[in-house]
Structures are given as structure tokens and as C-alpha cells.
Amino acid sequence: MEETERTVPTVPQLFEAVAGWAGDETAVVFRTAAVSYAELNTAANRLARCLVDRGVGPDMTVAVSVPRSIELPTVLLAVLKAGGAYLALDPDYPAERLSAMVADARPLLHLRTAELALPAPAAGVDGGADGADAAHAVDVLDVVIDDPVFRAECAARSGDDLTDAERRAPLLPAHLMYLVYTSGSTGRPKGVAVSHAGVSALVEGQHRHLAPGPGDRVLQWAATGFDASFWDLSLALFSGATLVLAPAADLLPGQPLRDTLARHRVTHATLPPVALSVTEPDGVLTGGAVVSTGDALSPALARAWSAGRRLFNGYGPTEVTVGISVGQVTGDEEIGVGRPLPGSSVQVLDSRLRPVDPGAEGELYLSGPGLARGYLNRAAETATRFVADPAGPPGSRMYRSGDRGRRRADGELFFTGRADHQVKVRGFRVELDEVEARLTAHPSVGLACALVEGDLATARVVAYVTLREGARPPGGTAVDSGAAAAELRRHAARTLPGHMVPSRVTVLDHFPTTPNGKIDRAALPTVRPGGPARPVPPGEPTGPGTAVEAELCALVARIVGADGVRPGDNFFDIGGHSVLATLLARQIRRAFDVTVPMRAIFEAGTLAELARTVALARASGA
Known part of the structure; x- marks a missing residue:
């Protein structure tokens, strides 16, 4: 066993150490309910023993369908305490996408509440880029956590911390911690496999910069299906602070979010720039800390949100343990993404993997303990993106991020853009290739091109398509009626989450091209051709009545x-x-x-x- 495997703590060890000295502190609040660290630890231990009895152990995946509630952290911790890795399923995602994720991950169990059954896709609905039948065969054992019989079973178990002897195998830092599915350039979402190995460095970086502790209140803003949710959980539960959960409607950017921050006296929040841009900062997070991540932070936002509180800018793709760099900003200077977390490295390299000079732009290559294992069931893509690190010890790897950036002479990092078609829409990572692949899976579509229109708050995916020669127009009516566009949006929504569904689909006779024959994206129309967005049903007024x-x-x-x-x-x-x-x-x-x-x-x-x-x-x- 390597030294790091003996000394680097796993998530259960990190949490149990805090629960040992902060047992009476409030760990989680949701609406009017609250649990202490001791209560949370006991409940998670009891559930973990039930999961071990059902076969959960190291490197085994457990799907989780639990809404924002007082029980959610208990379930996630229980999966990790049992040695398993969690795959959070967002009930707002299309059924076809959820079933594809489950079919790819092959979880041992599905932990859910009674109202959140795993959706079954309709037979014959196409879901992949090839347009084939994707009615996925999903055979996963359901465990309904709020079933009275199961609750009684858990209540009868010991609430003491589990030992490795009670698990199916000793839990090591190298074992899988969570799976997060992110947009994929091949047309299918890809599962990023993250281990426990980078959590200790993440927590050390959080404590160094944000200094959370007992009495602080950390907002759980990100949905559990995104890796940013683990940042919120670790910031609170590995420091003795309180994790504040709220219904999704209370977290909507703007007045609902502002009211929630004020009502729960939140001291620490991690929010994307799009949420900051439509939420008034006055009177919230006063004296606390806010972390901006997921998209570029503008100087205007930095000035607004750094007044009266500490503002940090963070960077890190899903392929690392949430983040890899963070730094404080004020808005009075050029906005960077800080410096790497402890033990991590961000190299700025040229096309031949040579370091560029300070101030010169290159591609960002990431390495350190938080690097993901790779992509689940995608060995070729993993080998392409996770490459040997020529500057590291033998066998070490680095992640080729596709992000462009530069390093200032003093070590501050700056993000400057992407080298491919990956974009951010309202803080969500979107591979435009996946949107295009979904549209071309429709039998009537020949070519598709997707792009992003709008500014930070209004950003939206739009798409342009041409039809196959002789194909029946989508919707079965004339193209200019709007039925084709409506049908293609419905087709996209069967597998794509809402932020990836094109808000507008324009059918073209042909694409404008550059001299070398590629689609000329700059020449695509930016305004939808005149006419209604959808066909007008008989009897519906065509204009406003009041x-x-x-x-x-x-x-x-x-x-x-x-x-x-x-x-x-x-x-x-x-x-x-x-x-x-x-x-x-x-x-x-x-x-x-x-x-x-x-x-x-x-x-x-x-x-x-x-x-x-x-x-x-x-x-x-x-």
C-alpha cells in the first residue's frame, strides 16, 4: 500500500473527525427542520449498514433520487460510508437521459423517495446520436428510503462509525466517490469518475481561503447532479459549519435567492455569475464570502459583490474534484482565477507540451490529487484527455482541459477561452456537438449547427438545420409554419436537459460556408425569420386581446x-x-x-x- 493510501483521509474519515468535536453543532437545516452533527452521523451510519447488507462496497455505484431535504446529506454520506459512490439523478432531466445514465453506470442500487421512481423511457424513442432505439434496459434494485419498513430496519442498526472490517473491503482514497455526467462531444453524456483522493486537498484549500467554521452557514445552491454541490457540502460539513438547503423555487436567481440568503443568514455561498448578475447584493452575505464559478466574472459584478464581503473566483472542470484554483478578487484589477489548490498544478503549455512564457497564452493542463480517474466506459476518450505528465513523476497524468489561459509573472492564472465547441450557458457546461448530434438524429435533418446567443443572463442555445433531400418536414407541415422548429425542439427535449434544448431552431435551405467549405457561423441569421413561433390552432386569436x-x-x-x-x-x-x-x-x-x-x-x-x-x-x- 502506498503512503498516500494510508495517510490521505476519505470522506467518511473527514466527516467523522468533525462530527467527533462538533456533535452538538447544527449540521443541516431545511425549512424549519434541523439536525446536529451527531444526529447526522448516527443516521448516516445506520443507513450505511443497510446498504452494506445489500451489497454496497468500494467502487460500487449507487443511484440517488432524493429531493432537496433534510435527508439528502444523510443519504449521500451513507453511500460513501458504506464504501460506495453516488450517482445523483436530477428528476428534472428527461426520462430518456436519466435512463441512459443508469444504463451506462449500472448502479447496484437506486436509493429514492416514494415519489421519485426511476422514469422508464418510452419504447422506440431514439436517444443516441445514431438515432437507434434507445429504450434502455434498466434493472436496478429500488430502495425506498421513506418506506416505513425500511426506516424501521435502519433504526434498528448501530449508529456507531463503520469500520473497514464491516465494509465489504477497506475503503481507500483511490476508490470511487461520485459519478457526474456532463455534456459529451460524441452526442452522449459522459460519466466523470471522481475518487476520494482529492478531497483532503480541496478541504485544505477551502479552509485556507474561505475559513468556514462553527456558526457559519453555507448555502447548498448547486443541484446534486453537478459536482459543484460537493463543494457546498464539503465547505460546510468538513468544517463544523451549517449546510443550508432550500427548495429549488427559493434558489431562483433574483429576489427568491436574495430572500433565501437573508432569511437563513447565509455567510458562504458559491454562485455562478449569471445568478450574481440578477441578484441584488445589498444586505446579504455581509461580512461573509461568495465564490463565483462556472463562467467568466465581469469587473462590474466583481465590484458589486466584493463590497462588504470577500469575493473569490474559482476554476475547475468536472474532471477534477470540483475545483483546482481559487483566488480573491476586488474588481479593481484584472480578474484571474487564482492559484492552484494545495498539491495541485495548472500548467500553461503550447501544442508541443512545452511551458509558455509568463503572460503568453496556451492550453491549461491540470494535475494533482483531485484529478478524476477518467470517463466511465470510455477508455479511448480517457486516454485522449488524461495524458502523461512530462513534468511529473513516472506514471503521473494531467488533464488536457481544452481551456485556454495564461499565467502572470506572479503566478496568478487567467482563463481566456476555449479551444473547441464547449461553451457555458448560465453556468452549465454544454458541448455544442452533443446538441448537433441530437438534432441530426431526427430522420428529417441533414446537417445541424448550434451556437450560443445572448449575454450572461440571456444566454441560450440556438440551432440551424438543413433537411435531408426528399425528407418529410418535421411536424408534417410546411417548414415556414413553425411546426418544423417546434417538432425539432420536442425531439431535442427528449434527451437533452432544459439548458441544452435550443430555444430557437431555424430551418435553412443551405448553410453559408467559408472559402474552405466549413459552415460560416458568423454568417448565420441571428434573428428568426418572420412568422409565428408555432402554428396557430384553429380559433386561437393571432394577436393580443388587451x-x-x-x-x-x-x-x-x-x-x-x-x-x-x-x-x-x-x-x-x-x-x-x-x-x-x-x-x-x-x-x-x-x-x-x-x-x-x-x-x-x-x-x-x-x-x-x-x-x-x-x-x-x-x-x-x-
Whole structure:
């Protein structure tokens, strides 16, 4: 056994050490419920023993479908204590994508609450880039954690910490900790396999920069299906601070998020720039710390959010243990991404893997204990991206990130862009190749090209397609009716998460090309051709019926960048998303002098319904 395998702690060891001295401190809060470190540790130990009895052990994957709740950290810790690795399944993802993830990961168990059964894809629905039948055969043992019989079984188990003798094998830092699926350039999401080895360095870096501890309150903002959620969990639970969970609706950027930060007296939060851009900083996180990550931080945002609190900028793709560098920023200087975490390295190399001079741009190559094992079931892609490190000891690897950057003479790192088609949309990583592969899987589509339009808050994926010669137009009607675009968006939504579904699909006769024959992306139309976004059902009015409807449709058209917006449109069907909903609520307040709850925007089936809500609010003086 190597020295690092004996001395580097695993997640259970890190958490149990904190629970030993912070037992009476509050570990987790959700709404009005709270649990102490001692209670959380005991509950996780009991559940872990039940999981071991069902076969969970080191390097075994457990799928988890548990909503934001007081039980969620218990379940995640229990999986890790049993020696397993968790795969968090987001219930908001399309059923086809979830089933593809499960089919790829082959988890031993599926831990879920009663209301979150693993969705079964409809037979015959195509889900891969090749358009083949992808009704995945999923045979996973369900364990319903809120079933009274199972609860009683867990309650009867010992609450003491598990020993390696009780596990199916000793748990080592090299064993798998979690699987996170991220957008894949091949047209299918890819599972990134992350071990326990980098957690200790991550926690050391968090303590060095952010200094969390008892009395602090850390917001769990990121969804569990994203690696950033582990940053929130470790920042709180490996320091004695309190992890604050809240319903998803209370975390929407803007007023809901601001209210949550204030109501729960949050001291530490990690948020993407898009959330910071639509949330007022006054009166929240005062004296605390906020970490911006997931996208470029602008000087204006840095100045706004560094006033009255410490602001940090972080960097790290999914292929490392959440992050690899972090640094404090003020907005009064060039904004970098800090310096590497303890034991980690970020090399700026040229195309021949030679270090570039300070200030020169190159590709960022990442190495250190937090490096992922690679991509699950994708040996070739792993070998391409995780390469030998010529500057490291024999056998060491580095991750070829595809990110461009430079290092200042004093060691500060700067991110300057991408070397491929990977982009960020509202903080989410998106491989445009995956969007294009999904669209070309439709039998009517010949070629597809996807890109991103809009600024930080309004960023959205849009797509352009040409049809195969002789193919029946999608939707079965004339292309210019909008039915083709609507059908292709529905096709994309069967497998792509919401942030990857094109908000607009434009059907072209042919693509503009550059002199060397490639698609000329700069020459693609940026405004949808005139005409409605969808076919008008018989009997539906084609224009606004009231002044409120007319003004509301105009507001929505500007926000989503669409033409021909009508009262019968659904805000989210024509390109709206949660951040744009925040902007819409703000515009409604300014235009009509009323405050409309965010849930009214989400629940309105059409803009006509939302207009009625606005009109009623005006009439009541709300």
C-alpha cells in the first residue's frame, strides 16, 4: 500500500473527525427542520449498514433520487460510508437521459423517495446520436428510503462509525466517490469518475481561503447532479459549519435567492455569475464570502459583490474534484482565477507540451490529487484527455482541459477561452456537438449547427438545420409554419436537459460556408425569420386581446429574443428559462408597477394567463 493510501483521509474519515468535536453543532437545516452533527452521523451510519447488507462496497455505484431535504446529506454520506459512490439523478432531466445514465453506470442500487421512481423511457424513442432505439434496459434494485419498513430496519442498526472490517473491503482514497455526467462531444453524456483522493486537498484549500467554521452557514445552491454541490457540502460539513438547503423555487436567481440568503443568514455561498448578475447584493452575505464559478466574472459584478464581503473566483472542470484554483478578487484589477489548490498544478503549455512564457497564452493542463480517474466506459476518450505528465513523476497524468489561459509573472492564472465547441450557458457546461448530434438524429435533418446567443443572463442555445433531400418536414407541415422548429425542439427535449434544448431552431435551405467549405457561423441569421413561433390552432386569436397582453408580449419578445410572440405562447416553450423568468418579473414590476410572484410565471400555461394575473394585481393594488 502506498503512503498516500494510508495517510490521505476519505470522506467518511473527514466527516467523522468533525462530527467527533462538533456533535452538538447544527449540521443541516431545511425549512424549519434541523439536525446536529451527531444526529447526522448516527443516521448516516445506520443507513450505511443497510446498504452494506445489500451489497454496497468500494467502487460500487449507487443511484440517488432524493429531493432537496433534510435527508439528502444523510443519504449521500451513507453511500460513501458504506464504501460506495453516488450517482445523483436530477428528476428534472428527461426520462430518456436519466435512463441512459443508469444504463451506462449500472448502479447496484437506486436509493429514492416514494415519489421519485426511476422514469422508464418510452419504447422506440431514439436517444443516441445514431438515432437507434434507445429504450434502455434498466434493472436496478429500488430502495425506498421513506418506506416505513425500511426506516424501521435502519433504526434498528448501530449508529456507531463503520469500520473497514464491516465494509465489504477497506475503503481507500483511490476508490470511487461520485459519478457526474456532463455534456459529451460524441452526442452522449459522459460519466466523470471522481475518487476520494482529492478531497483532503480541496478541504485544505477551502479552509485556507474561505475559513468556514462553527456558526457559519453555507448555502447548498448547486443541484446534486453537478459536482459543484460537493463543494457546498464539503465547505460546510468538513468544517463544523451549517449546510443550508432550500427548495429549488427559493434558489431562483433574483429576489427568491436574495430572500433565501437573508432569511437563513447565509455567510458562504458559491454562485455562478449569471445568478450574481440578477441578484441584488445589498444586505446579504455581509461580512461573509461568495465564490463565483462556472463562467467568466465581469469587473462590474466583481465590484458589486466584493463590497462588504470577500469575493473569490474559482476554476475547475468536472474532471477534477470540483475545483483546482481559487483566488480573491476586488474588481479593481484584472480578474484571474487564482492559484492552484494545495498539491495541485495548472500548467500553461503550447501544442508541443512545452511551458509558455509568463503572460503568453496556451492550453491549461491540470494535475494533482483531485484529478478524476477518467470517463466511465470510455477508455479511448480517457486516454485522449488524461495524458502523461512530462513534468511529473513516472506514471503521473494531467488533464488536457481544452481551456485556454495564461499565467502572470506572479503566478496568478487567467482563463481566456476555449479551444473547441464547449461553451457555458448560465453556468452549465454544454458541448455544442452533443446538441448537433441530437438534432441530426431526427430522420428529417441533414446537417445541424448550434451556437450560443445572448449575454450572461440571456444566454441560450440556438440551432440551424438543413433537411435531408426528399425528407418529410418535421411536424408534417410546411417548414415556414413553425411546426418544423417546434417538432425539432420536442425531439431535442427528449434527451437533452432544459439548458441544452435550443430555444430557437431555424430551418435553412443551405448553410453559408467559408472559402474552405466549413459552415460560416458568423454568417448565420441571428434573428428568426418572420412568422409565428408555432402554428396557430384553429380559433386561437393571432394577436393580443388587451393592452396588458400586448405590453406583456412585447416584454417577452425582447427578453427571449423572439418574433411574433402571442398571448397563447408559453413563456418557456419560446425560449424562456429560470434566469429570464427573473428578468421578466423585474420588467413586469417596472412596466406595470406590480409585483408578480415567480411561481405565477412558472405556473402560467400561456402569456394570456400571466397577463390576467398582472391585471388582477394592478386592480388590487398589489
